Amino acid sequence: METKESTEIKAPLKEHFGNYMVPVRDALEIFSGKWKIPIITALNFYESCGFKELERIVEGITPKMLSKELKFLEENLLITRKVEDTRPVTITYSITEYGKTCRSVMSELYRWGTEHRKKVFNIEGEAWESC
């Protein structure tokens, strides 16, 4: 037995994981916040929606946040914005084929989150209604 074990210096994360964190952060940026997942889910379900439609489907969102998040999702190639030459002008937001690949991440989050709920709150699916 050596005393070395207790005095050993543990290296910073970077030395072991390099830039492992970078893509994890990238993914997290897409899904975190209050509104991105609801918007993606809505467009996954309805394929295409107008701005006012999304305002009603994604309950509680303000136009400022909706506008901001749509811009973000478009920049990240998950949705498209098409301007239709009608009166008044209508704008159609649609999910892209690439946007649909989010489902695998969301279903893993759902799976783990469901287990977590059971573990921490000891709550099963049926009890969600009361939360």
Add this chain to the structure above:
Amino acid sequence: METKESTEIKAPLKEHFGNYMVPVRDALEIFSGKWKIPIITALNFYESCGFKELERIVEGITPKMLSKELKFLEENLLITRKVEDTRPVTITYSITEYGKTCRSVMSELYRWGTEHRKKVFNIEGEAWESC
């Protein structure tokens, strides 16, 4: 053909998805923010660490944030805090068996995030060094 299609009212998300979002939010709460994933990764790698050790391993974190996040992770049963009766008192943070289940979520985030990087920035793994 009916004009109904354009006037059809799309229902709010809740009607189609119920509380599907709740566990997804729960999972996201564990992984979002700047420090939770680095701390979990550090304790996954080293099994056990002291407070000052974590401060050095998780580069850039302030004691305030470290203290706050450790409390959060302990409340969520992902880590444990053990007080050792030494002089000066040392405190050992360890990952729990349950905490290790985070790896499946993190590896899915890593997988999707890596694809996303390729798609949006057209950057491969090797180029991360410059980010």
Add this chain to the structure above:
DNA sequence: CATAGTGATATACTTTTGTATACTGATATA
């Protein structure tokens, strides 16, 4: 002409998240 719908933007505000810096009390070392 008034009202309502389209897709937003502007301003002001609150809350949450994170940073910066200093400090505590106990112990051990130089």
Add this chain to the structure above:
DNA sequence: TATATCAGTATACAAAAGTATATCACTATG
């Protein structure tokens, strides 16, 4: 005695995220 380490807390501040409310230009309906 001065300095350093341990595990944090206290205080102040800055930045990001989100809310609330009003407004814009345009068109269509009553």
